[in-house]
Amino acid sequence: MSPRVALLLALAAPACVVPPDLARARQESKAARAAFAPDPEERAGLLEFVGAIHVHTELSHDSDGTPEEIASAARHARLDFVALTDHFTRKITRQLSGVRRGVLFIPGAEISRRGGSILALGLREWFQPRGLDWDEVASEVEARGGIPFLGHLEHYPAERGPGRFRGAGIVNLHAALREGLEGWGSVAFVLSVVGWQFGSWTGLRYLPLVRRQDAVVETWDRLAQERPFAAFAESDAHAKLGWGPVLLDPYDAVFRLVRTHLLSPAREERALLDSLAAGRGFVAFDALADARGFRFRGRAGEHLAFLGETLPFGPDARLEVSVPAAGKVVFYRDGVFVAQVAGPEVVLPVSRPGVWRVEVWLQVWGTDRLWIFSNPIRVVPVEPAPPAAGP
Numbered sequence: 001m002s003p004r005v006a007l008l009l010a011l012a013a014p015a016c017v018v019p020p021d022l023a024r025a026r027q028e029s030k031a032a033r034a035a036f037a038p039d040p041e042e043r044a045g046l047l048e049f050v051g052a053i054h055v056h057t058e059l060s061h062d063s064d065g066t067p068e069e070i071a072s073a074a075r076h077a078r079l080d081f082v083a084l085t086d087h088f089t090r091k092i093t094r095q096l097s098g099v100r101r102g103v104l105f106i107p108g109a110e111i112s113r114r115g116g117s118i119l120a121l122g123l124r125e126w127f128q129p130r131g132l133d134w135d136e137v138a139s140e141v142e143a144r145g146g147i148p149f150l151g152h153l154e155h156y157p158a159e160r161g162p163g164r165f166r167g168a169g170i171v172n173l174h175a176a177l178r179e180g181l182e183g184w185g186s187v188a189f190v191l192s193v194v195g196w197q198f199g200s201w202t203g204l205r206y207l208p209l210v211r212r213q214d215a216v217v218e219t220w221d222r223l224a225q226e227r228p229f230a231a232f233a234e235s236d237a238h239a240k241l242g243w244g245p246v247l248l249d250p251y252d253a254v255f256r257l258v259r260t261h262l263l264s265p266a267r268e269e270r271a272l273l274d275s276l277a278a279g280r281g282f283v284a285f286d287a288l289a290d291a292r293g294f295r296f297r298g299r300a301g302e303h304l305a306f307l308g309e310t311l312p313f314g315p316d317a318r319l320e321v322s323v324p325a326a327g328k329v330v331f332y333r334d335g336v337f338v339a340q341v342a343g344p345e346v347v348l349p350v351s352r353p354g355v356w357r358v359e360v361w362l363q364v365w366g367t368d369r370l371w372i373f374s375n376p377i378r379v380v381p382v383e384p385a386p387p388a389a390g391p
């Protein structure tokens with residue numbers, strides 16, 4: 001074997017062999033779903049749907065993806081929905097919507113703004129955005145029945161606060177790929193990404209992209225403290241980024257890597273977008289292990305709060321987390337680390353009000369990797385009862 005081939009195989013090997021720690025997590029996740037009994041969410045009429053948000057098609061200048069190609073990749077990746085976000089031109093009126101190959105397509109646009117971007121989901125019309133500031137664009141989107149979110153949070157001037165936006169991506173795969181391709185690490189990065197060619201799909205070929213984008217998470221935490229502000233995953237799929245003859249971001253792989261899970265009464269455009277805006281969901285790197293069934297709830301006295309909801313603070317207030325595999329459950333309050341507890345079932349007493357959220361980390365080859373990022377539950381102080389009216 002030539003040294004070059006040996007080096008290639010050595011770098012590609014992690015992408016072809018499932019490490020024992022991850023294999024165990026996958027087994028647990030499968031068993032958890034097989035044993036799945038109706039949970040409080042389901043009894044409240046909320047079902048789990050998995051999808052990709054921020055997807056470009058041939059209607060964008062930087063993508064050649066046809067509707068047929070995207071629909072079949074989404075079906076293959078077992079997605080329930082795909083939220084399209086072509087660059088904002090008059091062509092967006094030609095976007096796919098409704099069910100194709102068993103996948104629900106939600107139209108929308110990506111409107112560029114000083115290096116950053118606005119994701120207008122559910123928008124079907126074009127308007128002239130030139131000369132409008134961030135919030136004016138958001139109002140125009142709302143006036144046309146769309147919901148404005150932020151993309152590429154790394155370029156957003158966070159000092160202006162959440163404005164009229166309902167949430168933002170906490171991970172953007174396109175930005176992560178571009179970062180990976182910069183500098184000296186790029187050769188090893190590309191080799192590990194193309195390593196899948198030597199083996200079957202193990203979900204690990206994109207392991208270098210399975211990571212927490214710390215600066216983006218920090219910005220998101222700041223915005224979410226001001227008012228309810230949802231988190232989701234941006235696939236930012238173009239199926240266009242390559243290195244020589246190698247396509248680094250095929251739809252199929254991107255759709256399996258990181259997804260947004262939503263709890264919604266129905267797989268219908270308006271219901272899903274409302275759930276997304278309400279933060280009734282979580283982000284998961286499902287390429288590690290299937291995260292369906294992850295739940296995060298708050299309880300205090302009679303009150304029960306689901307993902308994205310508000311819980312009145314009380315002496316018995318607690319947070320419950322149920323994970324489909326035994327990962328490390330990490331709690332944050334207002335963006336600050338509070339506790340780390342081993343899963344899969346965790347109950348944490350709530351010490352004080354704040355914006356509480358959870359991350360779950362899994363070990364892969366002995367190294368912790370971010371697996372799940374939940375939307376928060378807001379624990380709010382209870383107003384003291386007004387004094388009884390005098391006689």
Ligand SMILES: [Zn+2]
Binds near residue numbers: 054056110236
């Ligand atoms: Zn984009």
